[in-house]
Amino acid sequence: MTSPVRVKICGLTEAAHVAAAVAGGAAYVGFVFFAKSPRNLSLPAARALALDVPPGVAKVALTVDADDATLDALCAGVPVDLLQLHGSETPARVSEVRARYGLPVIKAIGIASADDLPLIETYGAVADQLLVDAKPPGDATRPGGNAEAFDWSLIADVDWPRPWLLAGGLTPRNVALAIARTGARQVDVSSGVESAPGVKDSARIRAFLAAAHKAG
Numbered sequence: 001m002t003s004p005v006r007v008k009i010c011g012l013t014e015a016a017h018v019a020a021a022v023a024g025g026a027a028y029v030g031f032v033f034f035a036k037s038p039r040n041l042s043l044p045a046a047r048a049l050a051l052d053v054p055p056g057v058a059k060v061a062l063t064v065d066a067d068d069a070t071l072d073a074l075c076a077g078v079p080v081d082l083l084q085l086h087g088s089e090t091p092a093r094v095s096e097v098r099a100r101y102g103l104p105v106i107k108a109i110g111i112a113s114a115d116d117l118p119l120i121e122t123y124g125a126v127a128d129q130l131l132v133d134a135k136p137p138g139d140a141t142r143p144g145g146n147a148e149a150f151d152w153s154l155i156a157d158v159d160w161p162r163p164w165l166l167a168g169g170l171t172p173r174n175v176a177l178a179i180a181r182t183g184a185r186q187v188d189v190s191s192g193v194e195s196a197p198g199v200k201d202s203a204r205i206r207a208f209l210a211a212a213h214k215a216g
Contacts, residue, residue: 038198
């Protein structure tokens with residue numbers, strides 16, 4: 001029997017939506033700390049949300065090229081379980097962050113073509129998990145949450161060095177197909193469960209979780 005698909009609901013900003021994610025069986029809830037994102041949270045707001053997450057659901061902090069001072073404040077102020085590095089962090093920086101904070105690190109990798117696939121092996125050597133996302137468009141102001149998918153066939157036969165999550169343009173309608181085509185056992189969604197940029201929708205969160213779990 002295959003294990004169920006694990007789901008990460010990212011970019012949560014309101015208690016009701018955190019509750020919907022938890023009630024629907026999310027394995028991870030994600031909080032964004034990046035000023036250019038419509039999902040950006042202050043540390044006090046994130047702390048309040050994180051304290052309501054029950055044991056067994058992992059709390060993920062998404063940052064983009066954050067320096068030590070930023071991460072020091074985040075880790076001191078918000079009880080998180082994993083750090084997601086979603087910028088242009090080098091493999092050396094990933095290793096530094098893991099060592100400094102003693103937390104598992106998820107490294108996001110943008111995929112647009114086969115030329116990007118070697119990054120999977122490179123970052124798989126230093127990160128605890130990988131998040132495979134669509135590479136952002138050239139005019140994008142943020143590295144993720146752009147509702148863009150990539151060609152899933154690019155990763156259908158990849159030999160993964162670490163556990164990984166599929167992201168990029170996933171919705172309640174296409175997540176089952178994405179799982180079938182990639183073999184993903186973990187998926188990540190943000191914009192695909194929103195009614196407007198940065199505004200989560202509880203019904204869409206529930207629908208996404210149900211579709212992903214059914215596909216698994």
